[in-house]
Amino acid sequence: MDQFNFIPQLARARHPLSQILWGVVISGMIITLQSLLWSWFIATPYVLMPLGVILTSFFGGGLGAGFTTTVILSFYGLTFPGTNDWVSPVIFFLTGVFGTVLVDLAQKKIRELTGKEVRAEEAERLTFAAASANIGIWEWDIQNDTLTWDDQMLEFYGIDRSTFTGKVDTWKKGLHPEDAEYSNQVLLDAVSGKTSFKLEFRVLHPNGNIRMIRANAYVMRDEKGTAIKMFGLNQDITKEKNTLREIRDLKAYFEAALVQSPAGIVIGDAPNGLLRFVNPAALNIAGGDQSTLVTNVDINRYARWRITDINSIPIPNEELPLAKAVRAGHTSSENLIFIRPNGEKRVVFSQTAPVRREDGSILSGISVFVDITEQHKLMEELSAAREAAEVAMRAKAKFLDIAAHELRTPVTAASLLTQLTQRQLEKGEALDKTLLQRMRVQLDRLSRLVVDLLEVSKLDRGVLELRYECTDLRGLIADCSSTFQIQFPDRKINFTPPQEPLELMIDPIRIFEVLSNLLDNAIKYSPEGSPIDLELQVGPEFVRYSVRDYGPGLTEEGQRKLFSAFERGNVNEKTSGLGLGLFICRGIIALHNGSIGVHSSPEKGSTFYFDLPRKKELQKTGS
Numbered sequence: 001m002d003q004f005n006f007i008p009q010l011a012r013a014r015h016p017l018s019q020i021l022w023g024v025v026i027s028g029m030i031i032t033l034q035s036l037l038w039s040w041f042i043a044t045p046y047v048l049m050p051l052g053v054i055l056t057s058f059f060g061g062g063l064g065a066g067f068t069t070t071v072i073l074s075f076y077g078l079t080f081p082g083t084n085d086w087v088s089p090v091i092f093f094l095t096g097v098f099g100t101v102l103v104d105l106a107q108k109k110i111r112e113l114t115g116k117e118v119r120a121e122e123a124e125r126l127t128f129a130a131a132s133a134n135i136g137i138w139e140w141d142i143q144n145d146t147l148t149w150d151d152q153m154l155e156f157y158g159i160d161r162s163t164f165t166g167k168v169d170t171w172k173k174g175l176h177p178e179d180a181e182y183s184n185q186v187l188l189d190a191v192s193g194k195t196s197f198k199l200e201f202r203v204l205h206p207n208g209n210i211r212m213i214r215a216n217a218y219v220m221r222d223e224k225g226t227a228i229k230m231f232g233l234n235q236d237i238t239k240e241k242n243t244l245r246e247i248r249d250l251k252a253y254f255e256a257a258l259v260q261s262p263a264g265i266v267i268g269d270a271p272n273g274l275l276r277f278v279n280p281a282a283l284n285i286a287g288g289d290q291s292t293l294v295t296n297v298d299i300n301r302y303a304r305w306r307i308t309d310i311n312s313i314p315i316p317n318e319e320l321p322l323a324k325a326v327r328a329g330h331t332s333s334e335n336l337i338f339i340r341p342n343g344e345k346r347v348v349f350s351q352t353a354p355v356r357r358e359d360g361s362i363l364s365g366i367s368v369f370v371d372i373t374e375q376h377k378l379m380e381e382l383s384a385a386r387e388a389a390e391v392a393m394r395a396k397a398k399f400l401d402i403a404a405h406e407l408r409t410p411v412t413a414a415s416l417l418t419q420l421t422q423r424q425l426e427k428g429e430a431l432d433k434t435l436l437q438r439m440r441v442q443l444d445r446l447s448r449l450v451v452d453l454l455e456v457s458k459l460d461r462g463v464l465e466l467r468y469e470c471t472d473l474r475g476l477i478a479d480c481s482s483t484f485q486i487q488f489p490d491r492k493i494n495f496t497p498p499q500e501p502l503e504l505m506i507d508p509i510r511i512f513e514v515l516s517n518l519l520d521n522a523i524k525y526s527p528e529g530s531p532i533d534l535e536l537q538v539g540p541e542f543v544r545y546s547v548r549d550y551g552p553g554l555t556e557e558g559q560r561k562l563f564s565a566f567e568r569g570n571v572n573e574k575t576s577g578l579g580l581g582l583f584i585c586r587g588i589i590a591l592h593n594g595s596i597g598v599h600s601s602p603e604k605g606s607t608f609y610f611d612l613p614r615k616k617e618l619q620k621t622g623s
Contacts (some may be wrong), residue, residue, distance in 0.1 A: 016064050021378070023068025030073060065102050140192065142227050146177055147171065156236055158205030176202035176210065190219055191227045200237070211238045211361060235352040241436060264348065264369045270326045270362040285348060285371050288342025306339040312345070321352035325365035329354045335376070336369070347376040355480040462553055466507040473511070474502045474536065478546065480515040481534055488523055495534035502538060504612060510588045511612075514596075518547045518608045524549035526605070539614075542594075546609035554600040562598060585610070 136153035139314040140146070147166050151413035154161060158175040173590035176184050179201040188195035217232030217300060250456050259266050263284030286305045308314050315336075319324065324330035331353045338346045340520050350369040354362045419440065424431055474497045481493045522532045526549035533548040554562065563586045582596075589596045589610045 006423075016383065018348065019064030020068050022065040023072065027069045027072040028346075031070075038128050052149070057358070063100055067100055067491065070100060088520065109435045134236050136236075138232050138234065140230040140232075142229060147546065153234060156211060156234055157203055158207060158209060158211075174203050174205075176204045178202070179382055190217065193219070193227070195467070197230070198320070199231065211236055212241045213237065224259060232359055262370075265373075266322055266367045267328050268365050270354070270364050276364060282569060283368065283370070284337050285346055287344060287346070310335040310337060312337060321350055322365050322367040325352045325354045325367070326362060329356075329362055335372070336599065345373075346371055347373045464591065466588075468505050470503050470513070471508040472501040473504050473507050474498055476508055476512055477534060477536060480512060480519060484516075484519050484523065490529060491523060492531040493534065494531055495521070495536075498538060500534060502536070502543060504543070504614065506592060506612065507588075511592075514585045514588050515545070515609065517585050517612075521581065521608070522547050522549035522551075522606075525549060541614055542611045543614060544609055545608050548605060548607040550605040553602045553604050554598065555602060559598055559600055584598050 052606060065442065070093055074090075105470070134152070136156050138153050139148040139149045141148075142321050145167055147168050147170060149164060149170075151161075154164060157170070157528065159174075172184060182527040183201045186195065186197065186199045189195045197215065199215045201213055201215070203213050204210055213464075214237045215232055217230045219227050220229040221227050221233065236538065257275065258279050261279060262281055264285045265277070265279045266275070266282050266335070270291075288305070306314070307320060321330070321332045321336075324332070332349045333349075336348050336350050338348060340346065347368040351369060352365065352367040355364045355366055357363050421431065421439070477495065478497055481495050485491070485493050490502045508533075526532070530550045535544075535546045535548070537544040537546070563582045586596050589612070592612055594610055594612040596608075596610040598606055598608045
């Protein structure tokens with residue numbers, strides 16, 4: 001029947017003035033047509049006049065159009081040429097009025113049927129839209145307390161149509177007990193006009209299920225402002241609320257995990273570039289609290305924390321791992337140093353990565369770091385120990401090389417001299433005293449090397465014994481210098497002793513050993529004929545003995561290594577030995593609670609010195 005959908009449109013009601021106009025126009029058209037037909041053949045004027053009344057009544061859209069046409073055409077019938085009958089116009093008038101009324105009734109019926117179809121179609125559309133949106137529709141006639149619910153509303157409240165009373169009590173009984181009082185009050189306030197009806201409440205089904213409902217309603221009022229009806233929409237938001245609750249729970253779990261995490265965690269937003277979250281562990285590692293953070297600022301500033309790389313080189317703000325992750329999606333794993341406000345440094349292992357959305361865009365960046373300061377120190381200690389072990393292994397190898405060379409020389413020389421002596425004895429020749437003297441020199445040298453090795457061993461094991469005596473250090477230095485002056489008569493050894501004796505509680509044999517070693521080195525490492533200057537300085541707490549030579553001197557690196565085992569200065573043909581003398585001297589002076597050192601520069605000679613405390617009672621370490 002779609003081809004006749006135009007009929008309801010033609011039959012629609014029109015304005016009274018429009019109806020009269022339609023009557024005038026169509027009457028004019030009928031009169032004109034009747035005049036034309038009369039000129040061609042003789043015909044009664046009432047042939048077309050009824051048709052005009054019907055058409056005018058239908059298309060004119062009301063009684064006004066039909067009555068107007070009936071009056072005009074009736075008058076036309078009275079004045080038609082050659083007509084002397086007044087009965088026909090009266091009959092036509094009465095017939096036109098009756099026909100107009102019938103046509104108007106037919107139009108109203110068409111419009112009524114069309115309205116019902118339209119309303120039914122609109123209702124179906126509304127019902128479908130409401131069901132699709134999970135919305136229930138209701139109406140409450142307040143004056144008669146008549147409640148109308150659609151099927152969706154019945155489902156929301158867990159009841160069927162047979163148990164629905166159609167009273168507002170049905171709604172009230174379905175409310176959750178904890179929400180009933182508040183919801184009823186909102187309803188009363190909406191009816192009285194205090195507030196609008198917007199409400200979220202829980203519904204308790206007869207089977208015990210609970211659903212969350214969001215309701216909105218409009219209150220219709222009469223001309224006096226009295227509420228007469230309410231129209232409303234309800235929406236089941238149970239799933240939405242459950243989802244929000246799950247999200248809140250997950251957020252709470254997530255935040256609890258972040259807060260309780262022993263690792264430092266910092267999160268920054270990508271859209272606005274601001275810090276979003278910093279957990280207590282991160283603040284603890286950085287050595288601060290919330291006040292140390294820079295809030296609502298560009299993430300490039302990170303915080304009021306100073307951060308460097310593992311080599312203590314400051315990292316620019318824009319190059320911090322989190323800033324790079326947010327800006328460019330950079331992922332990193334590296335060791336960093338956090339410098340606390342008090343200057344303390346904490347070493348951390350940091351892992352930083354961007355957090356991306358499904359489309360790949362960067363949502364935020366997260367940096368997780370663990371304090372590894374103690375582990376780092378341990379690794380440094382292990383590295384230092386490994387390096388020390390390697391140094392010791394190299395020193396051992398070096399010692400073996402030197403010891404093998406140094407010990408082989410006197411042993412070989414003594415062996416040769418022994419063979420020469422044996423041959424002289426076998427031949428019955430007189431013994432050559434020079435051979436015996438040379439043999440003794442080599443044996444003394446061998447003995448000295450063995451003694452040095454034994455003393456080094458005792459120093460390493462901490463068992464070198466000291467025998468303290470109250471000794472005049474001035475006299476001990478004089479005896480040592482006299483001994484070397486006799487041995488090296490071509491060398492001038494200058495020493496001006498103090499006028500008064502200088503008595504100290506020392507081990508005279510060990511200190512004499514140190515004096516001899518320093519003087520012997522000065523003679524070995526300085527040009528022949530150059531003088532050696534000895535000096536004894538007396539202070540209030542310490543005395544200092546120094547030996548100055550005019551040899552080639554030492555570099556800074558040579559000075560740092562000189563007192564280590566198996567280290568020697570500028571080696572020449574007169575400087576045989578194991579490189580243990582100064583190492584032993586340092587150990588002996590340390591046992592006396594003193595110190596030993598050297599001042600030297602290339603080509604300007606060297607000054608070796610040691611300081612000893614003047615106090616009478618010394619800690620007798622090893623005695």
